[in-house]
Amino acid sequence: MKAAVVSSFGAAPRYEEFPAPVPGGDHDTVVDVLAAGLHPRVRSQATGSHYTSTGDLPLVPGIDGVGRGPDGLLRYFVLPDTTLGSMAEQTLIDTRRSVVLPQDSDPVAVAAVMNPAMSSWIALRQRISFHAGQDVLVLGATGNAGQLAVQVAKLFGANQVIAAGRSADRLAALPALGATATVRLGGDDAATRLGQAAGDVDVVIDYLWGPPAAAAMEAVITNRADESKPLTWIEIGSVAGPVAAIPSAALRAARLQIVGSGQGSVSPREIVAELPGLAQAITGGTFDVDARTVPLADVEQAWADAASTPRRIVLVPGA
Numbered sequence: 177m178k179a180a181v182v183s184s185f186g187a188a189p190r191y192e193e194f195p196a197p198v199p200g201g202d203h204d205t206v207v208d209v210l211a212a213g214l215h216p217r218v219r220s221q222a223t224g225s226h227y228t229s230t231g232d233l234p235l236v237p238g239i240d241g242v243g244r245g246p247d248g249l250l251r252y253f254v255l256p257d258t259t260l261g262s263m264a265e266q267t268l269i270d271t272r273r274s275v276v277l278p279q280d281s282d283p284v285a286v287a288a289v290m291n292p293a294m295s296s297w298i299a300l301r302q303r304i305s306f307h308a309g310q311d312v313l314v315l316g317a318t319g320n321a322g323q324l325a326v327q328v329a330k331l332f333g334a335n336q337v338i339a340a341g342r343s344a345d346r347l348a349a350l351p352a353l354g355a356t357a358t359v360r361l362g363g364d365d366a367a368t369r370l371g372q373a374a375g376d377v378d379v380v381i382d383y384l385w386g387p388p389a390a391a392a393m394e395a396v397i398t399n400r401a402d403e404s405k406p407l408t409w410i411e412i413g414s415v416a417g418p419v420a421a422i423p424s425a426a427l428r429a430a431r432l433q434i435v436g437s438g439q440g441s442v443s444p445r446e447i448v449a450e451l452p453g454l455a456q457a458i459t460g461g462t463f464d465v466d467a468r469t470v471p472l473a474d475v476e477q478a479w480a481d482a483a484s485t486p487r488r489i490v491l492v493p494g495a
């Protein structure tokens with residue numbers, strides 16, 4: 177079969193022949209892949225830099241997707257850490273890590289949105305006790321996951337949703353998605369503006385980490401009207417850097433709790449538990465979807481484009 181194949185961690189995947197999968201375990205099934213999202217997590221998988229990387233090559237990238245099995249059912253699936261990912265004509269799924277979709281679902285929309293939406297959906301449902309009426313800051317709200325975090329927080333009943341991000345254009349679109357305020361990151365007065373807008377939030381959903389997260393933490397903590405009010409900081413992404421210098425005073429001067437949410441801190445069982453509800457929200461049209469479809473055969477070009485396009489690229493075998 178044809179697949180996107182990574183033969184060296186320094187190079188983009190190439191469209192090549194790869195051995196077709198053979199089912200082994202009781203819950204295994206081979207699906208024809210209809211759509212697979214090119215998420216940041218997939219790019220780090222393909223460079224061997226993700227914290228789950230085993231270093232095994234060659235590998236087919238892709239951590240999730242939408243496919244149809246021999247039973248004719250349409251499924252969204254999440255793959256384990258394996259060298260046969262979803263960017264192939266066929267892949268091997270464990271049906272226990274999948275959810276059956278309505279037959280008229282749009283595979284591209286589901287493949288584009290599940291991963292970025294899952295980041296905040298699972299964090300708010302599985303990593304903390306979020307409840308309606310709480311105020312949320314989304315740090316890094318201009319990316320795909322950040323835009324969806326604004327929508328997920330609103331869906332879960334957040335009171336204020338403050339969206340902070342770098343791109344002025346993309347920030348401007350966020351009130352229509354549910355943001356009650358926006359803060360542009362950058363410039364000498366960014367910390368002051370962030371502190372004024374978000375000093376009293378209950379929860380921070382952080383996609384940035386790195387220096388902007390450390391600066392934002394200081395801005396929020398030094399602007400709290402009530403220092404004893406709990407503040408939960410959920411670390412989800414690290415687009416601005418893998419390390420953040422957290423001032424020790426931040427942990428003493430406010431009731432700050434820092435938690436992470438991702439593969440490892442959330443178990444496969446907890447992830448699977450959230451798939452039906454999230455899939456239903458996506459297929460029901462709850463979220464704004466901005467995807468670009470690219471034929472799997474053009475995977476090298478898709479890789480080159482991924483760093484510069486804000487739209488989520490979805491690879492489609494057979495297109």
Ligand SMILES: NC(=O)c1ccc[n+]([C@@H]2O[C@H](COP(=O)([O-])OP(=O)(O)OC[C@H]3O[C@@H](n4cnc5c(N)ncnc54)[C@H](OP(=O)(O)O)[C@@H]3O)[C@@H](O)[C@H]2O)c1
Binds near residue numbers: 294361384
């Ligand atoms: N833990 C999980 O469960 C989970 C799940 C999904 C994603 N993630 C992680 O979440 C992060 C975001 O994912 P995504 O799908 O939203 O990626 P994305 O669509 O590529 O968006 C990334 C955004 O990051 C912003 N950015 C990059 N560098 C920045 C900086 N120095 N300061 C401020 N903003 C910066 C850019 O915004 P501008 O346009 O404003 O420059 C860009 O739009 C990634 O690290 C991803 O791996 C984690």
